[in-house]
Amino acid sequence: MSHVPQTTVFRLPAYLRCLDQARAEGAVVINSADIADLSGTNAAQVRKDLSYLGDLGTRGIGYDVEALAEHITGVLGLTARRRIAIVGYGRLGGALASYVGSGEHGFDVVAIVDTDPAKVGTSFGDVAIRAFEDLEDAMLDARVEIAVITTPADSAREVAARVAAAGIRAILNFAPASLDVAEGVTVRNVDLSAELQILSYYLTNGG
């Protein structure tokens, strides 16, 4: 596999989702135009993106749905389930725990941390909510791979530094704060306020 550009990586989940859908509908072969339609891009882009993953399709025929889904699953590192921590167990943290914890998505919630003494010691399924002071131990004990930060903005940088120091290399950050992490730690930001503000811009200025 050659070096895969970031923008291609960002589109792989959409391709995988559309292959899963095609598979559910009984399709055996799929062409780049159909993948593009279902994932909101164009056929040339699909072919280019997939060419980074190896020599996968057959010209004039298309891609084997099953084989391509399996290949992308492997590239995304999703052949084994990933272990997730939720740091900040408020309403959003709770909703995300339910979402991830359903187990449907290939991820498991294995640790939850919160500052509220009323929550610490209670549990979500069989995951005990642990105190903020025990953050590092909670990460290590549960062998967490990805930390989801849903704390208020003013503690997010400290949380990020502490989870990174505990060896976590992947962070999904919902706090409206720009995190400054060590090299080798990947951060993905989801900023709900920012998304609404961007929509507001286009309402005001035209799409």
Added chain:
Amino acid sequence: MSHVPQTTVFRLPAYLRCLDQARAEGAVVINSADIADLSGTNAAQVRKDLSYLGDLGTRGIGYDVEALAEHITGVLGLTARRRIAIVGYGRLGGALASYVGSGEHGFDVVAIVDTDPAKVGTSFGDVAIRAFEDLEDAMLDARVEIAVITTPADSAREVAARVAAAGIRAILNFAPASLDVAEGVTVRNVDLSAELQILSYYLTNGG
């Protein structure tokens, strides 16, 4: 104001956040390097982005914090509160209603729609949860500006088409589905599974 590139628009919320922070800390003037630090970009990018909004800074001095915050607030169309609908009132929809409904972010939840008969007729604050059949009326009655879609993937396209037909021009989509909307409707997608999958890629392949 000249045409503002999309990538610039996408960074404006981070700039506004950092100006709010600077203002809270009592700063009167801020330079592009400080804005860049707080918003995770570089000073040249900040200067270039802000130059699209007009002739705002003073060379060698910087930007007036208050004036720039006010200007960006205006550009983002945030001088009046925006009216939000939540379509799909499950755990995620509920968490988003609480988040937006706190009122802190300049947005108000004015309509909620769900398919579950047990939820319809109950309310969130003073917003009555309405039936899926009444989607269009709910949008019109509450003069919704932005629809947040938190339905399952298989109904998201129908929901998007119906809210667009009801005149909504901005959609924040949390359903893992690529929406196909009419021209003039802006869609922002937040795909939580995809974010986790992208992080998984970098765990497997290096950051």
